Amino acid sequence: IQLTQSPSSLSASVGDRVTITCRASQDISRYLAWYQQKPGKAPKLLIYAASTLQSGVPSRFSGSGSGTDFTLTISSLQPEDFATYYCQQLNSNLALTFGGGTKVEIK
Amino acid sequence: QITLKESGPTLVKPTQTLTLTCTFSGFSLATTEVGVGWIRQPPGKALEWLGIIYWNNDKQYSPSLKNRLTITKDTSKNQVVLTMTNMDPGDTGTYYCAHRLVQWFGALYLGWFDPWGQGTRVIVSS
Numbered sequence: 521i522q523l524t525q526s527p528s529s530l531s532a533s534v535g536d537r538v539t540i541t542c543r544a545s546q547d548i549s550r551y552l553a554w555y556q557q558k559p560g561k562a563p564k565l566l567i568y569a570a571s572t573l574q575s576g577v578p579s580r581f582s583g584s585g586s587g588t589d590f591t592l593t594i595s596s597l598q599p600e601d602f603a604t605y606y607c608q609q610l611n612s613n614l615a616l617t618f619g620g621g622t623k624v625e626i627k
Numbered sequence: 628q629i630t631l632k633e634s635g636p637t638l639v640k641p642t643q644t645l646t647l648t649c650t651f652s653g654f655s656l657a658t659t660e661v662g663v664g665w666i667r668q669p670p671g672k673a674l675e676w677l678g679i680i681y682w683n684n685d686k687q688y689s690p691s692l693k694n695r696l697t698i699t700k701d702t703s704k705n706q707v708v709l710t711m712t713n714m715d716p717g718d719t720g721t722y723y724c725a726h727r728l729v730q731w732f733g734a735l736y737l738g739w740f741d742p743w744g745q746g747t748r749v750i751v752s753s
Contacts, residue, residue, distance in 0.1 A: 553739045555674075562723055562743035563674065569732050574741070606674055610737040612729060615689060616664065618674040 521545055523607050523619035531627040538594040540622045542607035547587050551611040554583055554592045557621075558603045567592065568610065594624075602626055629653035631663070631724050631744035638750050639714050649707040649724030649744060656682050656702045662727040663707040664740055665698065669720040679727060680707055714751045721746040 522545040532538050542552065550570035555563035565574045567583040570590055580595045594601055607619040635647035649663055656663065664679035678688040680698045688696050697710040707724060723746045729738035 550735060551737050555740075557674075562725075562746055563740075564743075565739055565741040568739045569735055569737065572732070608674075608676070608740070610739055612687070612736070612738070616676045616679065616687075616740075618666075618676055621673045 521548070521609055521614045521617050523609060523617050525605075525607060525619035525622050527622060528620060529623040529625060531625050532597050533627045534597055534599055536597045536627075538597050538601075538624060540592045540605055540624075542585075542590040542592070542619050544588045544590070544609060548609045548611055548614070550586050551609055552583075552585070552590050553608045553610055554581075555606045555608065556601075556603045557606065563606060566605075597624070629726050629742055631726060631742065633722060633724050633744045633747035635722075635747055635749070637748055638752065640753050641715055641751060643714050645709075645711040645714050645718070645749060647709045647711075647722055647724075647747065647749075649709070651705050651707070651724075651726065651744075654726060655705070656680075656700050656707070658682055660729045660738070662729065662738065663700070664725050664727050665707075665709045666723045666725060666740070666743075667718075667720045668723070668746075669717070672720070677709065677711075677722075681729075716751045719749060719751045721748050723747075 524543045552570045554567040557563040571583045604623045631651040662681040665677040725740035725743040727738040
């Protein structure tokens with residue numbers, strides 16, 4: 521299974537609404553997670569089951585989608601949100617593949 | 628509180644075998660539905676899932692690397708060991724281990740990686 525993220529990078533300003541897409545090469549229902557990674561740090565879980573926010577994650581983050589097309593949305597970008605975001609498929613019957621990442625940079 | 632920490636050599640030579648240990652606390656690999664996974668990240672590149680071992684000793688490996696990987700566990704020591712053979716400069720990167728708990732979530736039977744260890748850097752060079 522392959523996960524394709526787009527865009528690979530984007531520039532945005534504080535307060536902007538940002539949307540990142542993850543497309544699966546086959547139907548994975550809602551078996552998808554999103555992670556945030558900052559430079560030099562381990563990834564941090566944001567969302568699982570495509571749309572469920574991990575405890576402690578700000579509500580400006582949201583996820584949607586099912587099947588092959590998924591999105592991560594940041595409703596109002598904050599300075600601490602500049603990072604790289606990865607999707608991962610979570611079906612144990614398949615390889616636990618990650619997407620190629622989307623780097624969110626300051627405009 | 629669950630914590631994981633990776634350890635092992637920083638520098639390995641091409642063709643050598645890499646052995647990394649993940650030492651964890653706050654959970655047991657004897658507990659049903661629990662697993663520990665390995666993920667790596669070449670410098671400046673994306674995350675790559677390597678494999679996972681579960682409480683019942685079931686293992687799953689990345690199809691592209693399965694011929695080079697072995698994952699074992701020592702439940703009494705709270706450790707998981709990753710072995711990767713025939714190391715190449717392209718295997719340079721940061722290697723992470725992470726906790727996974729698989730559970731029913733509505734109609735979905737899934738688990739995510741949380742938390743992760745801090746990662747350990749591995750350089751493959753002669």
